[in-house]
Amino acid sequence: MSILSLRNISRSFGSLKALSDISMEIENGELRALIGPNGAGKTTLFNLVSGFFPPSEGEILFEEHSIKGMPPEKLVQRGMIRTFQVTEIFNDLTVYQNIEIAMETALGLNLRPWLSRSRRREVAREVEAMLETVNLADQARQVAGALAHGDQRLVEIAMVLSRDPRLLLLDEPTAGMGDEETHRMTELIRHLHRERGIAMLFIEHDMNIIFDVADRITVLDNGLLLAEGTPSDISGNADVQAAYLGTEA
Amino acid sequence: MSGTESTVPAASFGATPIMRLLPSLIIWSLLLSVPFWMPLVGGYTALASRVLIFGLAAMGLNLLLGFTGGLSFGHAAYFGLGAYGTGLMLKFVSGSTPLAIVVGVLVGGMAATVFGLLTIRRRGIYFAMITIAVGQMFYFIAVRWNSLTGGEDGLTGFSRTNIGFGQAVLNLHHTITFYYFTLFFFAIGCAVVWRVLHSPLGHTFVAVRENQRRLRFLGLSVGFYIWIAFALSGTVAALAGTLYALLNNFTSPQDLNWLLSGDFVIICVLGGMRTFWGPPLGATIYVVVQDYLSSITVNWMAFIGALFVVVVLFFPFGLLGLLQRRSSQ
Numbered sequence: 001m002s003i004l005s006l007r008n009i010s011r012s013f014g015s016l017k018a019l020s021d022i023s024m025e026i027e028n029g030e031l032r033a034l035i036g037p038n039g040a041g042k043t044t045l046f047n048l049v050s051g052f053f054p055p056s057e058g059e060i061l062f063e064e065h066s067i068k069g070m071p072p073e074k075l076v077q078r079g080m081i082r083t084f085q086v087t088e089i090f091n092d093l094t095v096y097q098n099i100e101i102a103m104e105t106a107l108g109l110n111l112r113p114w115l116s117r118s119r120r121r122e123v124a125r126e127v128e129a130m131l132e133t134v135n136l137a138d139q140a141r142q143v144a145g146a147l148a149h150g151d152q153r154l155v156e157i158a159m160v161l162s163r164d165p166r167l168l169l170l171d172e173p174t175a176g177m178g179d180e181e182t183h184r185m186t187e188l189i190r191h192l193h194r195e196r197g198i199a200m201l202f203i204e205h206d207m208n209i210i211f212d213v214a215d216r217i218t219v220l221d222n223g224l225l226l227a228e229g230t231p232s233d234i235s236g237n238a239d240v241q242a243a244y245l246g247t248e249a
Numbered sequence: 250m251s252g253t254e255s256t257v258p259a260a261s262f263g264a265t266p267i268m269r270l271l272p273s274l275i276i277w278s279l280l281l282s283v284p285f286w287m288p289l290v291g292g293y294t295a296l297a298s299r300v301l302i303f304g305l306a307a308m309g310l311n312l313l314l315g316f317t318g319g320l321s322f323g324h325a326a327y328f329g330l331g332a333y334g335t336g337l338m339l340k341f342v343s344g345s346t347p348l349a350i351v352v353g354v355l356v357g358g359m360a361a362t363v364f365g366l367l368t369i370r371r372r373g374i375y376f377a378m379i380t381i382a383v384g385q386m387f388y389f390i391a392v393r394w395n396s397l398t399g400g401e402d403g404l405t406g407f408s409r410t411n412i413g414f415g416q417a418v419l420n421l422h423h424t425i426t427f428y429y430f431t432l433f434f435f436a437i438g439c440a441v442v443w444r445v446l447h448s449p450l451g452h453t454f455v456a457v458r459e460n461q462r463r464l465r466f467l468g469l470s471v472g473f474y475i476w477i478a479f480a481l482s483g484t485v486a487a488l489a490g491t492l493y494a495l496l497n498n499f500t501s502p503q504d505l506n507w508l509l510s511g512d513f514v515i516i517c518v519l520g521g522m523r524t525f526w527g528p529p530l531g532a533t534i535y536v537v538v539q540d541y542l543s544s545i546t547v548n549w550m551a552f553i554g555a556l557f558v559v560v561v562l563f564f565p566f567g568l569l570g571l572l573q574r575r576s577s578q
Binding site for chain 1: 444445448449450451452453455456459460462463464465466467468469470474477
C-alpha cells in the first residue's frame with residue numbers, strides 16, 4: 001500500500017511554475033530520496049506535502065485519504081511529520097526540555113496544569129528512552145541552541161520521532177555536517193527505518209548517502225519529474241547524468 | 250539527572266533542593282514580616298500592599314509576556330475591569346467584600362477570555378496593536394458612561410467591608426490586616442502561576458514563545474494556547490485589580506488606561522521577564538521609586554525611564570535574570 005501518493009501535482013507562484021504535473025507513490029516503510037539541482041522544486045514539494053500551502057492543481061493522498069489543504073497540525077496528528085533545512089527547535093531550552101515538550105504533546109497532555117506522579121514518571125521514562133535512541137543522553141542538560149549543528153539536528157529528529165510518525169519528511173538531514181556527524185545521522189536513519197519501519201522521504205545533496213541509504217530515488221529538475229527508480233537505475237540514466245550528475249562531475 | 254522534575258521555566262538558583270527553595274523562603278519571610286520592618290526603612294504598610302498588587306498584576310501579564318511571548322499593551326483593561334467590577338458590586342449590589350472580589354475576577358477574566366480571541370490570529374506588532382485597541386475601548390466606556398462609572402472623576406462611594414466569621418471579624422479597615430488580606434490573594438495568584446509554569450500547560454506556553462513553527466509541526470494549534478495564556482493572564486491581572494479597588498476604596502479610568510498597561514510591561518522587563526519572581530521585584534522597584542521620587546519631583550517617570558533604558562540595554566533579562574546568571578556561573 002502507498003503511504004503517500006501525489007497525483008498530477010502542480011504549484012505556481014504568480015507566473016513562476018515551481019512544480020508541474022508531478023505524480024509519485026511512496027510505499028509503506030520505503031526510504032525515498034528526493035534529489036535535483038537547486039531550484040528544482042524539492043522544498044516546494046515538501047511544503048505542499050507537509051501542509052504549508054496547498055497545490056494549485058492535483059491531489060495528495062496520505063494512507064489513501066486526501067489531505068489536500070489540510071493544515072500541518074492535522075497532518076502531524078495523522079502520522080506525517082517533517083524536519084526543516086534550518087533546524088526548528090526550542091533554542092533557549094535544554095535538550096531534555098525540547099524532547100519533554102514534544103513527548104507531552106505526543107501524549108496529549110498540553111492542557112494539563114498538573115500531572116500525577118506516575119504520569120510524570122511515564123513522561124520522564126519516554127524522554128530518556130528517546131535521548132538514548134538519538135544518542136543525546138550526555139547532552140540532556142545542555143541548552144539546545146548551544147549544541148553543535150549536528151546535535152541540534154538530532155534534537156529535532158528526536159522531537160519529531162516523539163510523535164511516532166509513519167512518514168517522516170527530512171529536509172537535508174546531513175547538510176552542513178562533518179563526516180563523523182553525517183555517519184551518525186545515516187546510521188540513525190537506517191536504524192529508524194529497520195527497527196520502526198518508518199517510511200521516509202528525504203532531500204539530500206550528498207550522493208554517497210543517497211546511493212547508500214535510499215531504496216528508490218526521485219529526481220526533479222526545473223519543476224518536472226525527470227526520473228524515478230532504484231539507485232542503479234538512476235546512476236545509469238542518461239537524462240539524469242546530463243541534467244544533474246553531469247554538473248556535479 | 251533527576252528526570253522526574255520538570256524544569257522548563259528557568260527559575261532555579263542552584264542544584265540542591267535547599268538552594269532552590271532558599272530564595273522563596275527568604276521572599277515569603279520578608280513578605281510575612283512587612284509590618285514589622287517596613288516602618289524601620291521609612292515605608293508604610295499600604296505601600297507594601299500596593300507593591301503586592303502591582304506585582305501580582307505584572308506576574309499575571311508575565312505569563313503571557315515572558316513565558317508565552319505575547320506582548321500585550323492592554324492588560325490594564327482586565328486589571329481595571331476587576332477594579333470596576335468590585336467597586337460597582339460593593340456600591341450597588343452587595344456589601345460583601347469576598348463576593349465583590351469574585352465578581353471582579355469574573356468580569357475581568359471573562360473579558361480577557363472573550364477579547365483574547367480577537368488577538369490570537371495576529372502576531373508581533375499587530376498582536377500588540379489589537380491589545381491596545383481593545384484595552385482603550387474599555388477605557389472610553391468608563392469615561393463616557395458617567396451615570397454608572399462616575400466618568401473621568403472615577404468611581405467613588407464604596408468601601409471595603411469587614412468580613413465576619415461567626416463571632417470573629419476580619420477588620421479590613423485596619424491597614425495591617427488589609428495587607429495580610431492582600432498577601433493572601435497574592436499567594437493564591439503566585440500558586441496558580443507557579444503551578445501552571447511547572448506543568449505541561451506551562452511548558453507549552455514556553456514552546457509558543459520559543460518556536461511557533463516547530464510547535465505547529467508537532468501537531469498543536471498555536472493560537473489556541475496563546476488564547477489560554479491570554480485568558481489566564483488577564484484573570485490574574487483582574488484579581489490584582491479587585492484588590493487595588495479595595496486598597497483605595499476608589500477606581501478611575503486611569504486603572505484601565507494603556508499607560509498603566511505600559512507600566513505593567515515596564516515592571517516585567519525591569520524585574521526579569523523570564524523569571525517567576527522578576528515581576529514582583531520590578532513592581533517593588535517601580536512602586537517604591539514612584540512613591541519616593543514623586544514626593545520630590547513630578548518628573549519621577551524620567552528616572553523610571555532612564556532605569557528602564559539601562560536595564561533593556563545592559564541586562565536584557567532584567568535584574569533578576571542578571572542575578573540568576575551570576576549565581577549560575
